[in-house]
Each structure stands twice: as structure tokens, then as C-alpha cells.
Amino acid sequence: MIQTGPELSSPLKKSIRATAGPCGRNTALRSLAESKDGTRSRALSSTTLARPRLQSDFINGLFDGQAMAGSSSLPTTTDTLAVLARSLADAGVPDPRADVEWLLAAVLKTSRSGLFANPRRRLTPAQYERLRYFVQERRARVPLQHLLGETEFFSLPFYVGPDALIPRPETEILVETLVDRLDANTEPRILDVGTGAGPVAVALAHSLPGSRLVATDVSPRALRLAVRNACRNDVRQRIAFVCADLLAAFRSRAMFHAVVSNPPYVATGDLPNLQPEVRCFDPPLALDGGPDGLAFHRSIINQAPERLYEGGWLALEVADGTAPDVRELLAESSGFIHERTVPDLTGTERVLLARKRA
Ligand SMILES: C[S@@+](CC[C@H](N)C(=O)[O-])C[C@H]1O[C@@H](n2cnc3c(N)ncnc32)[C@H](O)[C@@H]1O
Numbered sequence: 247m248i249q250t251g252p253e254l255s256s257p258l259k260k261s262i263r264a265t266a267g268p269c270g271r272n273t274a275l276r277s278l279a280e281s282k283d284g285t286r287s288r289a290l291s292s293t294t295l296a297r298p299r300l301q302s303d304f305i306n307g308l309f310d311g312q313a314m315a316g317s318s319s320l321p322t323t324t325d326t327l328a329v330l331a332r333s334l335a336d337a338g339v340p341d342p343r344a345d346v347e348w349l350l351a352a353v354l355k356t357s358r359s360g361l362f363a364n365p366r367r368r369l370t371p372a373q374y375e376r377l378r379y380f381v382q383e384r385r386a387r388v389p390l391q392h393l394l395g396e397t398e399f400f401s402l403p404f405y406v407g408p409d410a411l412i413p414r415p416e417t418e419i420l421v422e423t424l425v426d427r428l429d430a431n432t433e434p435r436i437l438d439v440g441t442g443a444g445p446v447a448v449a450l451a452h453s454l455p456g457s458r459l460v461a462t463d464v465s466p467r468a469l470r471l472a473v474r475n476a477c478r479n480d481v482r483q484r485i486a487f488v489c490a491d492l493l494a495a496f497r498s499r500a501m502f503h504a505v506v507s508n509p510p511y512v513a514t515g516d517l518p519n520l521q522p523e524v525r526c527f528d529p530p531l532a533l534d535g536g537p538d539g540l541a542f543h544r545s546i547i548n549q550a551p552e553r554l555y556e557g558g559w560l561a562l563e564v565a566d567g568t569a570p571d572v573r574e575l576l577a578e579s580s581g582f583i584h585e586r587t588v589p590d591l592t593g594t595e596r597v598l599l600a601r602k603r604a
Pocket residue numbers: 247410411412413414417439440441442443444445446462463464465468490491492508509510511531532533
């Protein structure tokens with residue numbers, strides 16, 4: 247969840263590493279994706295917080311309107327990218343060039359590759375103004391995905407926001423692992439515990455067309471986002487969303503072929519060390535896994551066997567270095583046999599698959 251693999255092609259695929267750093271301030275974000283008007287974004291007008299000044303004189307001049315007398319005095323796409331990437335780098339933003347490309351592409355309503363098709367294109371003053379706002383927000387470590395308002399998971403589009411964890415690329419392994427096992431079952435019933443923005447449930451429903459899912463979360467706000475994502479990806483009819491504490495809402499009888507979860511798994515003492523994008527903008531409810539980070543794994547391993555059919559699957563995402571501990575929890579439980587551990591792209595053990603004992 248917190249450590250990710252090498253950089254891939256979408257903002258979702260960005261690395262999120264645990265590093266200490268200053269906290270950005272929380273703001274009532276309106277995403278770039280939501281901003282329809284060409285002059286002043288809703289995000290810009292909705293913020294009530296002081297904007298940090300950009301460090302570069304060039305940028306200040308540029309965005310304070312000094313360079314806007316005539317269109318020929320406005321900098322090109324190429325200049326803008328170089329200067330703003332430097333500005334993000336100065337603020338300690340990891341991967342600054344890629345971030346500016348994403349933001350500029352969104353402002354210009356084009357793709358990242360589209361930026362390079364016309365490198366001498368000049369931005370309008372309104373476009374500069376919007377870009378300035380988003381660069382300032384990014385300098386304050388607001389996650390890129392929050393600024394864009396959406397991300398990609400399992401090649402599907404997802405709305406994101408402050409109400410739920412931003413779906414992480416390594417969680418795709420959780421989905422892949424389970425799809426492999428359930429492919430032969432034409433009508434699997436699956437429970438996704440702690441669904442957040444819904445990426446696991448939605449991706450499973452999308453990949454397994456005969457499946458039916460229940461997705462739980464204790465956060466009603468996260469569930470609202472998950473419902474929007476299920477609608478967006480045309481799988482709403484096959485997912486029931488339930489506000490519940492883990493598996494407590496379900497009777498103690500077998501009703502699922504699989505239980506899947508990417509539960510909160512940061513040890514409480516490690517929370518202050520997380521990267522600012524995570525520490526300040528992901529909901530604490532989605533992160534805090536108790537004193538050893540394993541509180542939710544323990545509870546799910548205890549509660550899941552009774553809800554699973556014989557031979558049913560349990561798939562859990564785990565934090566860096568905790569796979570041996572979770573394997574031990576499985577070994578101690580009378581309910582499961584460990585089947586396999588799947589590494590992420592960095593080789594870190596990331597997903598544990600277990601089978602209900604006969
Ligand atoms: C790490 S996030 C994962 C979200 C999503 N499944 C994903 O992979 O992006 C964990 C989720 O568990 C939820 N959660 C925390 N405590 C819970 C509980 N007791 N019962 C159900 N869900 C809980 C949080 O609100 C959060 O949405």
C-alpha cells in the first residue's frame with residue numbers, strides 16, 4: 247500500500263515512499279477534472295488558504311501577469327515544463343517532471359504525449375492561472391491524483407478524493423491473484439473488506455463477469471466514492487456496498503467463495519514517518535493498523551473462515567516486511583492453510599493467499 251513499484255505510466259503508478267517531511271495543509275479540494283470553465287477553476291475560487299509563493303522569479307513574473315502583455319511574450323509548453331519541474335523539485339516533490347506533465351496535460355485537455363506534439367504552443371493567461379494554482383498545491387504536497395480528481399487502477403478509471411485511500415498499483419496484484427484462482431468459477435461470491443474508493447471490488451467485478459460482491463467499509467464517505475466508481479465502471483448492479491465493521495455484519499455461515507482485503511496496515515508508531523502526500527491526505531482510518539500494523543489481518547483471519555465455503559480463498563495485502571508475521575498468523579489459525587505469497591514489482595512480498603481448511 248505505501249511502498250510502490252517502479253514508475254509506470256499513470257499518476258496512480260507513482261511511488262509513494264515513507265519519508266519524513268513537512269505536512270501540506272488540508273484544503274477543500276476541487277479537482278482539475280471537475281473544473282469546466284476556461285477562466286478560473288472552481289478549485290482556485292474555493293480555496294480559502296494562503297498560497298505559497300513559487301520560488302522562481304521567472305514563474306512569479308510569469309504568473310503575476312508580467313509576461314502576459316502579448317501572446318508572443320508567453321512562454322512555450324517546453325519552457326513551462328522546465329521551469330515548473332524545477333519549482334516542484336525545489337519543494338522536494340518526487341518525480342517533478344512527470345507531475346508537471348500530468349498537470350499541464352490536464353490544463354490543456356490533452357495527453358502527456360500530446361504536449362510534445364506541439365512544444366511551441368503558448369498557454370493562455372487563464373491556463374497559466376490554473377496551472378499556477380495546481381503547481382502551488384503540488385508544492386504543498388497535495389497528491390497529484392487529488393489534483394487530477396481521478397486515477398487509473400487495473401486499467402479502469404476511478405474518482406479519487408480526500409475521503410478514501412488513493413488506489414495503489416501494488417493492490418492490482420491482490421486483484422490478479424484472486425482472479426487467477428476464481429477464473430474457473432462462473433458465479434463467484436466475493437467479500438471485499440475495507441473497500442475504500444472501491445478499486446478491488448470494482449476491478450474484480452469487471453474481470454469476473456459472473457461474480458457478485460459485497461464491499462464493506464466503516465467510512466460512509468468512502469462508500470459514497472466507491473458507489474460512484476462502481477457506476478462509472480458499469481458494475482454497480484453486482485456490488486452491494488455495506489457500512490460495517492470488518493465482517494461483523496455477516497451471519498456466521500458460509501456465503502462467500504473468497505474474502506479479499508487491503509486493510510489498514512501501517513504500525514501506529516510509523517504514521518509520522520510517512521511521506522506528506524500519504525500522512526496528510528490519505529484518511530488516517532485507511533492507514534492505522536494498530537501497534538504492530540497487523541490488527542486488521544488478525545481480525546480478518548479470525549472472522550473469515552466461518553463466512554467462507556469449504557476451499558474458499560482469503561487474499562490479503564501486507565505491509566513491507568510483514569509477510570512472515572501474517573504467515574505465522576495463518577499457521578496459528580485453525581481456519582486457513584497458506585497457499586502462496588506473491589511479490590510486487592520491487593520483489594517485496596505483498597499479497598498472501600490462503601485456503602480455508604477442509
Ligand atoms: C488501506 S485502505 C484500502 C482501501 C481500498 N481497498 C484500496 O485498496 O484502495 C483500508 C480501508 O479500510 C477501511 N476500514 C478501516 N477500519 C475498518 C473496519 N473496522 N471495518 C471495515 N473497514 C475499515 C478504511 O476506511 C479504508 O477505506
